[in-house]
Amino acid sequence: EVQLVESGGGLVQPGRSMKLSCAASGFTFSDYYMAWVRQAPKKGLEWVASISYEGSSTYYGDSVKGRFTISRDNAKSTLYLQMNSLRSEDTATYYCARLKLRYFDYWGQGVMVTVSS
Amino acid sequence: QITLTQQAESLWISPGERVSITCRASQSLLYTDGKHYLSWYQQRPGQTTKALIYHASVRTDGVPTRFIGSGSGTEFTLSIEHVQPEDFAIYYCLQTLKSPWTFGGGTKLELK
Numbered sequence: 001e002v003q004l005v006e007s008g009g010g011l012v013q014p015g016r017s018m019k020l021s022c023a024a025s026g027f028t029f030s031d032y033y034m035a036w037v038r039q040a041p042k043k044g045l046e047w048v049a050s051i052s053y054e055g056s057s058t059y060y061g062d063s064v065k066g067r068f069t070i071s072r073d074n075a076k077s078t079l080y081l082q083m084n085s086l087r088s089e090d091t092a093t094y095y096c097a098r099l100k101l102r103y104f105d106y107w108g109q110g111v112m113v114t115v116s117s
Numbered sequence: 118q119i120t121l122t123q124q125a126e127s128l129w130i131s132p133g134e135r136v137s138i139t140c141r142a143s144q145s146l147l148y149t150d151g152k153h154y155l156s157w158y159q160q161r162p163g164q165t166t167k168a169l170i171y172h173a174s175v176r177t178d179g180v181p182t183r184f185i186g187s188g189s190g191t192e193f194t195l196s197i198e199h200v201q202p203e204d205f206a207i208y209y210c211l212q213t214l215k216s217p218w219t220f221g222g223g224t225k226l227e228l229k
Contacts (some may be wrong), residue, residue: 045158045166045209047218061217062118095166101173102213103156 002026005106011114012086022096022108029077030054033099036070036081037091038097039110046092046115049081050099063089086115118142121221129229135198138224140210142191146173154214157186157195160223161206169208170195187223200226 008020020036033061035050049070050059060068079096091114097104120143146153153173153209160166168177170186173193185196197204205228210221 044223045211047211047219047220050218059216099168101171102154103168103211104158104166105168105171105177107166107168109165 001005002098002106004106006096006108006111007096009094009111009113011116013117014087014115016086017042017082017084018086019027019083019111020032020081020094020111020113021094022081024079024096024098026052028109030074034070034072034079035104036079037095037097037098037104039095040089043092048094050114051079055107079089083113088115091115119146119215119219120215121210121212121219123208123210123221123224126222127225127227129227130166130200131198131229134200135196136200138195138197138208138226140188140193140221141211142194145190146193146212146214147190148214152179153189153193154212155186155188155193156211157184158209158211159202159206160209188217193203193221196223197226 003025007024014017036048038046038048051070057070067085071080093110093112095110096108098106146155149179155173157170169180169184174186183198187194205221205226207225209223
Protein backbone atom coordinates (compact mmCIF):
# COMPACT_ATOMS: atom_id res chain seq x y z
CA GLU A 1 0.00 0.00 0.00
CA VAL A 2 1.38 3.39 -1.01
CA GLN A 3 1.86 5.69 1.96
CA LEU A 4 3.17 9.25 2.10
CA VAL A 5 3.61 10.71 5.57
CA GLU A 6 4.60 14.35 5.99
CA SER A 7 6.30 15.78 9.07
CA GLY A 8 8.18 18.84 10.27
CA GLY A 9 5.44 21.45 10.26
CA GLY A 10 4.44 23.85 13.02
CA LEU A 11 4.63 27.51 13.96
CA VAL A 12 7.50 29.60 12.62
CA GLN A 13 8.23 33.33 12.64
CA PRO A 14 8.32 35.35 9.44
CA GLY A 15 11.75 35.36 7.84
CA ARG A 16 12.79 32.09 9.46
CA SER A 17 13.29 28.65 7.92
CA MET A 18 11.63 25.28 8.20
CA LYS A 19 12.23 21.88 6.60
CA LEU A 20 9.45 19.45 5.78
CA SER A 21 9.91 15.73 5.23
CA CYS A 22 7.77 13.14 3.51
CA ALA A 23 8.42 9.48 4.24
CA ALA A 24 7.32 7.23 1.40
CA SER A 25 6.58 3.52 1.56
CA GLY A 26 4.82 0.83 -0.42
CA PHE A 27 6.56 1.55 -3.73
CA THR A 28 10.02 2.00 -5.24
CA PHE A 29 10.61 5.65 -4.40
CA SER A 30 13.33 6.24 -6.99
CA ASP A 31 10.97 5.20 -9.82
CA TYR A 32 8.80 8.29 -9.44
CA TYR A 33 8.93 12.03 -9.72
CA MET A 34 7.64 13.60 -6.51
CA ALA A 35 6.07 16.93 -5.63
CA TRP A 36 4.80 19.28 -2.96
CA VAL A 37 1.39 20.94 -3.17
CA ARG A 38 0.01 23.37 -0.60
CA GLN A 39 -3.37 24.69 0.46
CA ALA A 40 -3.83 27.89 2.44
CA PRO A 41 -6.65 27.82 5.01
CA LYS A 42 -10.05 27.76 3.30
CA LYS A 43 -8.36 28.18 -0.10
CA GLY A 44 -7.63 26.05 -3.13
CA LEU A 45 -4.65 23.93 -4.08
CA GLU A 46 -1.34 25.36 -5.28
CA TRP A 47 1.52 23.41 -6.84
CA VAL A 48 4.77 24.25 -5.04
CA ALA A 49 7.59 22.15 -6.49
CA SER A 50 8.49 18.90 -8.28
CA ILE A 51 11.64 16.81 -8.50
CA SER A 52 12.91 14.17 -10.90
CA TYR A 53 13.81 10.57 -10.11
CA GLU A 54 17.38 11.19 -8.95
CA GLY A 55 16.87 14.81 -7.98
CA SER A 56 18.88 16.25 -10.85
CA SER A 57 15.95 18.33 -12.09
CA THR A 58 13.73 20.53 -9.95
CA TYR A 59 10.80 22.79 -10.78
CA TYR A 60 9.15 25.51 -8.72
CA GLY A 61 6.05 27.63 -8.62
CA ASP A 62 6.60 31.35 -9.05
CA SER A 63 5.61 32.22 -5.47
CA VAL A 64 8.35 30.06 -3.90
CA LYS A 65 11.13 30.20 -6.49
CA GLY A 66 14.41 31.26 -4.88
CA ARG A 67 13.13 30.63 -1.33
CA PHE A 68 12.14 26.95 -1.29
CA THR A 69 14.28 23.94 -2.25
CA ILE A 70 12.91 20.50 -3.00
CA SER A 71 15.23 17.51 -2.58
CA ARG A 72 15.08 13.77 -2.04
CA ASP A 73 17.06 10.93 -0.49
CA ASN A 74 16.25 7.77 -2.43
CA ALA A 75 18.17 5.60 0.05
CA LYS A 76 15.78 6.77 2.74
CA SER A 77 12.70 7.01 0.49
CA THR A 78 12.22 10.52 1.75
CA LEU A 79 11.25 13.79 0.07
CA TYR A 80 12.14 17.16 1.56
CA LEU A 81 11.12 20.78 1.26
CA GLN A 82 13.50 23.37 2.67
CA MET A 83 11.59 26.62 3.15
CA ASN A 84 13.58 29.82 3.74
CA SER A 85 12.54 33.46 4.20
CA LEU A 86 9.06 32.35 5.17
CA ARG A 87 6.16 34.80 4.80
CA SER A 88 2.68 34.89 6.27
CA GLU A 89 1.31 33.92 2.85
CA ASP A 90 3.22 30.61 3.08
CA THR A 91 0.84 29.55 5.86
CA ALA A 92 -0.81 26.40 4.51
CA THR A 93 -1.16 22.67 4.71
CA TYR A 94 1.66 21.13 2.68
CA TYR A 95 1.00 17.88 0.87
CA CYS A 96 3.52 15.45 -0.52
CA ALA A 97 2.37 13.81 -3.74
CA ARG A 98 3.62 11.14 -6.10
CA LEU A 99 3.72 11.92 -9.81
CA LYS A 100 2.71 9.44 -12.45
CA LEU A 101 2.18 10.33 -16.12
CA ARG A 102 2.20 13.98 -15.00
CA TYR A 103 -0.66 13.72 -12.57
CA PHE A 104 -0.61 13.30 -8.78
CA ASP A 105 -1.70 9.72 -8.23
CA TYR A 106 -1.13 9.54 -4.45
CA TRP A 107 -1.22 12.25 -1.80
CA GLY A 108 -0.22 12.42 1.83
CA GLN A 109 -2.46 13.65 4.65
CA GLY A 110 -0.58 16.92 4.81
CA VAL A 111 1.30 18.90 7.43
CA MET A 112 0.35 22.36 8.66
CA VAL A 113 2.80 25.25 8.51
CA THR A 114 1.88 28.50 10.23
CA VAL A 115 4.02 31.58 9.66
CA SER A 116 3.29 34.15 12.33
CA SER A 117 5.05 36.28 14.91
CA GLN B 118 0.85 30.99 -16.93
CA ILE B 119 -2.18 28.90 -17.81
CA THR B 120 -5.29 29.86 -15.84
CA LEU B 121 -7.94 27.26 -15.06
CA THR B 122 -11.41 28.56 -14.30
CA GLN B 123 -14.03 26.49 -12.52
CA GLN B 124 -16.99 28.80 -12.89
CA ALA B 125 -19.15 27.22 -10.20
CA GLU B 126 -17.83 27.52 -6.66
CA SER B 127 -20.74 25.40 -5.42
CA LEU B 128 -23.31 23.09 -6.96
CA TRP B 129 -26.36 21.91 -5.02
CA ILE B 130 -27.66 18.51 -6.00
CA SER B 131 -29.61 15.57 -4.62
CA PRO B 132 -28.29 12.00 -4.38
CA GLY B 133 -29.05 10.07 -7.53
CA GLU B 134 -28.84 13.10 -9.80
CA ARG B 135 -26.27 13.70 -12.50
CA VAL B 136 -23.91 16.65 -12.20
CA SER B 137 -21.29 18.23 -14.45
CA ILE B 138 -18.36 20.31 -13.24
CA THR B 139 -16.60 22.43 -15.84
CA CYS B 140 -13.02 23.62 -16.09
CA ARG B 141 -11.93 26.13 -18.69
CA ALA B 142 -8.26 26.70 -19.56
CA SER B 143 -6.78 29.96 -20.85
CA GLN B 144 -5.02 28.00 -23.61
CA SER B 145 -5.21 24.56 -25.14
CA LEU B 146 -3.99 21.74 -22.93
CA LEU B 147 -3.27 19.47 -25.91
CA TYR B 148 0.34 18.33 -26.17
CA THR B 149 2.13 17.05 -29.28
CA ASP B 150 1.70 13.47 -28.04
CA GLY B 151 -2.04 13.84 -28.55
CA LYS B 152 -2.85 13.88 -24.83
CA HIS B 153 -4.50 16.63 -22.80
CA TYR B 154 -2.62 17.28 -19.56
CA LEU B 155 -5.68 17.88 -17.46
CA SER B 156 -6.53 15.87 -14.35
CA TRP B 157 -9.30 15.93 -11.74
CA TYR B 158 -9.11 15.49 -7.95
CA GLN B 159 -11.55 14.98 -5.10
CA GLN B 160 -11.06 16.38 -1.59
CA ARG B 161 -13.15 15.08 1.27
CA PRO B 162 -12.67 16.04 4.95
CA GLY B 163 -10.47 13.58 6.79
CA GLN B 164 -9.41 11.79 3.60
CA THR B 165 -6.33 12.13 1.44
CA THR B 166 -6.86 13.96 -1.84
CA LYS B 167 -7.86 11.47 -4.49
CA ALA B 168 -7.00 11.48 -8.18
CA LEU B 169 -10.06 10.67 -10.31
CA ILE B 170 -9.18 11.39 -13.93
CA TYR B 171 -5.99 12.03 -15.91
CA HIS B 172 -5.33 12.94 -19.53
CA ALA B 173 -8.78 14.53 -19.43
CA SER B 174 -10.72 11.27 -19.71
CA VAL B 175 -8.84 8.32 -18.21
CA ARG B 176 -10.17 7.07 -14.87
CA THR B 177 -7.52 6.20 -12.29
CA ASP B 178 -7.46 2.71 -10.78
CA GLY B 179 -10.44 1.93 -8.60
CA VAL B 180 -12.46 5.04 -9.45
CA PRO B 181 -16.12 4.17 -10.00
CA THR B 182 -17.42 4.31 -13.54
CA ARG B 183 -19.94 6.99 -12.57
CA PHE B 184 -17.07 9.48 -12.76
CA ILE B 185 -16.59 10.54 -16.37
CA GLY B 186 -14.01 12.99 -17.70
CA SER B 187 -14.48 14.62 -21.07
CA GLY B 188 -13.47 17.60 -23.13
CA SER B 189 -10.65 18.82 -25.30
CA GLY B 190 -8.67 21.93 -26.12
CA THR B 191 -9.64 24.42 -23.45
CA GLU B 192 -12.98 23.06 -22.19
CA PHE B 193 -13.21 20.09 -19.83
CA THR B 194 -15.93 18.47 -17.80
CA LEU B 195 -16.09 16.07 -14.90
CA SER B 196 -19.48 14.39 -14.82
CA ILE B 197 -20.81 12.27 -12.00
CA GLU B 198 -23.78 10.06 -12.79
CA HIS B 199 -26.14 8.96 -10.02
CA VAL B 200 -24.35 10.98 -7.33
CA GLN B 201 -23.72 8.99 -4.16
CA PRO B 202 -23.58 10.42 -0.60
CA GLU B 203 -19.78 9.97 -0.55
CA ASP B 204 -19.43 12.17 -3.64
CA PHE B 205 -20.25 15.38 -1.77
CA ALA B 206 -16.79 16.90 -1.76
CA ILE B 207 -14.65 19.56 -3.43
CA TYR B 208 -13.38 18.90 -6.93
CA TYR B 209 -10.32 20.48 -8.53
CA CYS B 210 -8.91 20.39 -12.03
CA LEU B 211 -5.16 20.64 -12.65
CA GLN B 212 -3.10 21.36 -15.75
CA THR B 213 0.39 19.93 -16.08
CA LEU B 214 1.04 20.97 -19.66
CA LYS B 215 3.19 23.97 -18.82
CA SER B 216 5.02 25.16 -15.76
CA PRO B 217 3.87 26.58 -13.43
CA TRP B 218 1.31 23.85 -13.06
CA THR B 219 -1.99 25.37 -12.00
CA PHE B 220 -5.20 24.23 -10.34
CA GLY B 221 -8.71 25.47 -10.87
CA GLY B 222 -10.34 27.21 -7.93
CA GLY B 223 -12.42 24.20 -6.96
CA THR B 224 -16.11 23.30 -7.09
CA LYS B 225 -17.93 22.13 -3.97
CA LEU B 226 -20.75 19.65 -4.37
CA GLU B 227 -23.39 20.35 -1.73
CA LEU B 228 -26.49 18.50 -0.67
CA LYS B 229 -29.69 20.12 -1.87
